[in-house]
Amino acid sequence: xxxxLALLFCLSLVPNVWAGASLDFDEDGDCIDVGSAxxxxxxxxxxxxxxxxxxxxxxxxxxxxxxxxxxxxxYLISKRSGANQEDIACLVSMxxxxxxxxxxxxxxxxxxxxxxxxxxTDGVSASVNLFVDDMTTAQATTSxxxxxxQGGPNNLFIGARGPCTTNEWDGRIAHVQIxxxxxxxxxxxxxxxxxxxxxx
Numbered sequence: 001x002x003x004x005l006a007l008l009f010c011l012s013l014v015p016n017v018w019a020g021a022s023l024d025f026d027e028d029g030d031c032i033d034v035g036s037a038x039x040x041x042x043x044x045x046x047x048x049x050x051x052x053x054x055x056x057x058x059x060x061x062x063x064x065x066x067x068x069x070x071x072x073x074x075y076l077i078s079k080r081s082g083a084n085q086e087d088i089a090c091l092v093s094m095x096x097x098x099x100x101x102x103x104x105x106x107x108x109x110x111x112x113x114x115x116x117x118x119x120x121t122d123g124v125s126a127s128v129n130l131f132v133d134d135m136t137t138a139q140a141t142t143s144x145x146x147x148x149x150q151g152g153p154n155n156l157f158i159g160a161r162g163p164c165t166t167n168e169w170d171g172r173i174a175h176v177q178i179x180x181x182x183x184x185x186x187x188x189x190x191x192x193x194x195x196x197x198x199x200x
Contacts, residue, residue, distance in 0.1 A: 033157055034158065048177045051113070058079075065160070072096040075120070077116060128141065
């Protein structure tokens with residue numbers, strides 16, 4: 001039942017669906033298994049979340065993670081390690097090629113809510129961009145050809161790496177949204193940050 005309620009409160013898989021409250025994760029096996037792989041088909045996409053991290057989260061703790069068993073296809077929002085442990089990054093992998101945008105210049109161990117947007121494109125001008133709070137200027141970006149998105153990630157997990165036993169998030173997560181095969185514009189990013197609205 002917790003899993004279903006968590007899904008209803010935390011996840012929106014279609015652009016014009018909005019969900020309510022946040023959930024608190026404590027690094028104790030309480031992540032959400034969405035129950036299916038949520039992946040782009042064209043090699044483009046955007047995923048967003050409101051995040052509020054605690055200061056005891058472990059290195060590489062994941063707010064969301066959708067990867068296949070071999071780790072060569074998928075995407076995540078994750079904290080970093082060492083000197084950058086309080087920061088986050090977006091990672092996207094296609095065709096065994098990893099691109100990481102980050103670490104952020106914003107700390108995620110400050111007990112404050114931050115709105116995070118990761119987008120990615122495939123092709124000759126492939127890129128991954130990380131936006132935190134400011135929806136106009138990316139805090140980090142990386143580029144290079146991915147090849148193609150082969151598909152096949154395992155289920156999408158929120159609050160940890162699947163199967164909820166490693167890289168667990170410590171803090172609150174709200175309003176996870178995944179826009180399939182679409183890179184949001186700056187105006188659209190700003191729109192969903194402040195109000196759900198409808199994104200075509």
